[in-house]
Amino acid sequence: MSLIEIRGLRYRYAGADDDALHDLDLTVSEGEFVAVVGANGSGKSTLARLLGGLARPAGAARAAVCGHDLCDHEGHFAVRRDVGVLFQNPDNQLVGSTVEEDLAFGLENLALPSPEIARRVDEMLALYGLEALRTREPHLLSGGQRQRTALAGVLAVPRRVLVLDEPTAMLDPAGRDEVLAAVRREADHGLTVVFVTQEMDEVLMADRVVALASGRAVFDGAPAALFAERALLLSLSLGLPPAAEVGLALMERGVLAELTLTLDDLVAALQAGRP
Amino acid sequence: MSGDAANGHAAGGGGPAGEGLEGQHALGVRCEGLSFWYDEGATRIAALRGVDLTLAPGASVALLGPTGSGKSTLLQLLRGLLAPDEGRVLIDGLAAGEDGYEERERRIGLVFQMPEMQLFAATCRDDVAFGPRQLGWSAAEVDDAVTSALAAVGLPADRFGARHPYSLSGGEQRRLALAGVLAMRPGLLLLDEPFVSLDPASRRDLEAILRGLRATGMGLVLATHDVDRAYGLCDARVVLDEGVVVDAGPWRFGAGGEDALLSHRLKLPFVVELWRRLGRAAAEAPPELAAAAEALA
Numbered sequence: 001m002s003l004i005e006i007r008g009l010r011y012r013y014a015g016a017d018d019d020a021l022h023d024l025d026l027t028v029s030e031g032e033f034v035a036v037v038g039a040n041g042s043g044k045s046t047l048a049r050l051l052g053g054l055a056r057p058a059g060a061a062r063a064a065v066c067g068h069d070l071c072d073h074e075g076h077f078a079v080r081r082d083v084g085v086l087f088q089n090p091d092n093q094l095v096g097s098t099v100e101e102d103l104a105f106g107l108e109n110l111a112l113p114s115p116e117i118a119r120r121v122d123e124m125l126a127l128y129g130l131e132a133l134r135t136r137e138p139h140l141l142s143g144g145q146r147q148r149t150a151l152a153g154v155l156a157v158p159r160r161v162l163v164l165d166e167p168t169a170m171l172d173p174a175g176r177d178e179v180l181a182a183v184r185r186e187a188d189h190g191l192t193v194v195f196v197t198q199e200m201d202e203v204l205m206a207d208r209v210v211a212l213a214s215g216r217a218v219f220d221g222a223p224a225a226l227f228a229e230r231a232l233l234l235s236l237s238l239g240l241p242p243a244a245e246v247g248l249a250l251m252e253r254g255v256l257a258e259l260t261l262t263l264d265d266l267v268a269a270l271q272a273g274r275p
Numbered sequence: 276m277s278g279d280a281a282n283g284h285a286a287g288g289g290g291p292a293g294e295g296l297e298g299q300h301a302l303g304v305r306c307e308g309l310s311f312w313y314d315e316g317a318t319r320i321a322a323l324r325g326v327d328l329t330l331a332p333g334a335s336v337a338l339l340g341p342t343g344s345g346k347s348t349l350l351q352l353l354r355g356l357l358a359p360d361e362g363r364v365l366i367d368g369l370a371a372g373e374d375g376y377e378e379r380e381r382r383i384g385l386v387f388q389m390p391e392m393q394l395f396a397a398t399c400r401d402d403v404a405f406g407p408r409q410l411g412w413s414a415a416e417v418d419d420a421v422t423s424a425l426a427a428v429g430l431p432a433d434r435f436g437a438r439h440p441y442s443l444s445g446g447e448q449r450r451l452a453l454a455g456v457l458a459m460r461p462g463l464l465l466l467d468e469p470f471v472s473l474d475p476a477s478r479r480d481l482e483a484i485l486r487g488l489r490a491t492g493m494g495l496v497l498a499t500h501d502v503d504r505a506y507g508l509c510d511a512r513v514v515l516d517e518g519v520v521v522d523a524g525p526w527r528f529g530a531g532g533e534d535a536l537l538s539h540r541l542k543l544p545f546v547v548e549l550w551r552r553l554g555r556a557a558a559e560a561p562p563e564l565a566a567a568a569e570a571l572a
Contacts, residue, residue: 040445143342239475
């Protein structure tokens with residue numbers, strides 16, 4: 001079943017000369033993990049905002065997300081209940097004065113009974129390894145802890161789709177690993193994920209990658225297929241994960257037969273090639 | 276704990292990126308016992324505690340550390356935007372208040388995180404000219420500085436000078452903001468997470484520009500979580516954690532050098548990790564991916 005079914009989506013910012021999204025198509029099935037890549041200004045963040053109901057499209061032939069019509073006034077509000085969005089900077093979306101208050105915020109807005117809110121908050125604190133931090137002020141936590149708190153807050157309300165907009169850009173390497181592990185776990189439990197990123201190695205987490213250029217989807221396929229298209233990558237201002245960059249250079253020198261995408265693949269290929 | 280971060284990088288032939296910017300007097304900076312606290316209502320939070328650090332003229336140094344470790348605070352203290360609660364910054368051996376200190380402090384350029392948020396003028400040329408004009412330079416001097424700076428970041432004045440900053444791509448805007456700092460002819464350039472949120476092509480462009488600046492002999496301090504680029508661009512690293520310098524000096528791997536990164540929420544550069552996994556001496560891992568492929572082929 002498709003949770004996201006979009007045809008010919010258009011969006012233009014007030015006062016802009018061009019569409020930020022122009023005739024964009026995107027289909028995402030339930031349980032899929034889809035990465036979205038593209039140059040700065042290609043429309044990735046705009047797409048994330050529209051999917052989350054944070055702005056309304058200028059128009060579309062079809063714009064159905066979790067059964068809501070994004071173009072419809074009620075629909076673009078209603079979709080916010082089903083789609084959670086996590087942005088780059090957790091400080092812009094943490095609202096509670098403590099971690100547990102932050103996790104409770106979305107649930108309180110749904111007017112759930114207090115015992116149920118408390119139960120759900122406890123569950124999320126445990127799942128996200130935040131129990132020891134529950135009474136701490138979010139702004140005094142590390143970047144990774146803040147972003148995990150923000151993610152737990154987004155998902156405390158049961159969601160059908162998680163949209164991530166460069167969620168690791170501000171984090172140190174350990175914080176980045178923590179957040180990616182949490183996203184991975186949610187995806188493994190069946191949550192549908194749309195992950196906007198500039199990090200090519202994060203693309204490898206996805207089942208599928210969609211590349212945008214000038215507000216259109218110009219590639220839709222497996223990560224390995226995108227990284228095999230050298231000319232396309234360059235024309236889209238993209239690049240290769242480091243293991244693929246070294247792997248490609250070694251392929252060109254005849255050392256490797258196939259492109260390696262991860263460090264593990266590269267090490268294995270080099271060791272297999274040894275006499 | 277103190278550290279001597281790096282000897283100067285040998286000034287090579289300036290690539291196109293550094294053209295017109297050569298010959299700037301590179302500044303040597305020394306921090307002595309720097310401490311700084313932020314006031315959080317009733318409590319004071321230590322951002323830096325007793326930082327001793329030497330940056331030799333022309334050195335390129337990576338400033339690494341977890342989020343909240345004090346990197347941005349240190350950059351602002353070096354630039355004089357914050358005053359230390361304890362300790363002092365010496366520039367070319369001069370302390371604040373001494374003759375020539377202010378002139379030198381002005382020549383420490385700081386590129387903030389997401390600096391394109393601060394672009395404000397109606398044309399690229401005017402935006403870059405803002406800083407030099409504040410310095411009271413003559414119109415001809417300003418003009419010359421702006422033209423060189425725009426060229427240095429790959430936005431030549433004849434093509435980009437009259438354009439509106441908002442008509443540029445995200446990567447171009449970041450480079451324009453860098454030009455605004457370069458136009459003031461810095462002898463030391465501080466960069467706070469310069470690669471964040473750029474697409475891969477824009478990161479490659481910016482990396483090439485920084486490499487070119489380094490080759491002119493300009494000192495660089497690169498505060499970043501991007502350990503791979505830090506390893507490629509910098510001769511040395513300073514690791515901060517909870518406001519304390521926990522390691523400083525040239526990159527060293529093997530013989531426990533990895534711990535300085537791994538035990539502080541950082542990771543090893545990709546090439547170093549690859550070398551370790553292949554059973555090669557990590558200390559010999561080349562700083563760039565292309566050189567790594569060369570060595571493996």
